[in-house]
Amino acid sequence: MAKGQIFSTDLLFGMVILIFGFGLMLALAETSMYDAKHTKNERQLQEKTELALLLLTSSPIGQCDLNGTKIPYSINKDKFTIINATTQKQLKKALLLEDNNVNLSFTGTASTTTLISELVRNANIISIDANIVVCTNTTTFYDLNNCLSAVSPCTNPKISMQKVTLTVGQ
């Protein structure tokens, strides 16, 4: 080491290793924080999707009203006869899903009705399937009662059991 020399090669190496170690520590902390944030986002999206399905099938937004009796987990398909960009936006707003990519459809034995069709290619995606009652404006409580008490599968076109699929991405 020369007289008056301040920095040795050892010191420089030491500094580089120290900075490298510090950076590694920060990267590990960031990874663990990202994991926590990801779990939180996933939980929130799950709750949001479940709430949207509940609002669609058990509130005045889509629920069947059969002679004054409101049926939980049902959809009156006549409430969704017009499907375009405006109605889809309104439905997303009503389901509190304005900021998400959404795909919403219900499938019967013969057909599939798509209420909202968007490309869902997000980092977090939650999809829920549920069996619901699908009715029309003319369905009565007696139609439901007859179907419930029928021995063979119900074939009344005004009421049926269908599978609703709601996919939400964030």
Place this chain on the structure above:
Amino acid sequence: MQKAQISLDLILTMIVVLIIVSAFAIIISDFKSNQEIRLTKEQLDLIGQNTATLISTTQTINDTTFVIETNIPQIKYTDINGNTIGNYPKINFADENTLNIALLFNGKIMDSNFKISKSPNTVLVTDSLQYNGKLVIKNG
């Protein structure tokens, strides 16, 4: 080098060590402060989200007259003097489709908004929220 002389190397090392220790102290203090803010905001957001979900769920019974009482937990945080504080947040409707939840945190208002779906007749009674955390959701 003379006897009892302090070398330039030692002085420089001491300065570098002091700088590194001070930098770490500042980083740790800043980290702790940020963690406290995050932890408080997290508690506020969780309570807000749960309350917003509860209010939106009442849409399923919006054609009935109901009174729902729920207990809001205290938000716990450490103030600037290091004391642990527990306070109830303020909860209100910002508009027909937005729930606002706010807390006075170290002299500043920390708040969050959540989207809700509710009947126009659904109201919040928050008279005793600040004292015992009781929030009442009423319809009709």
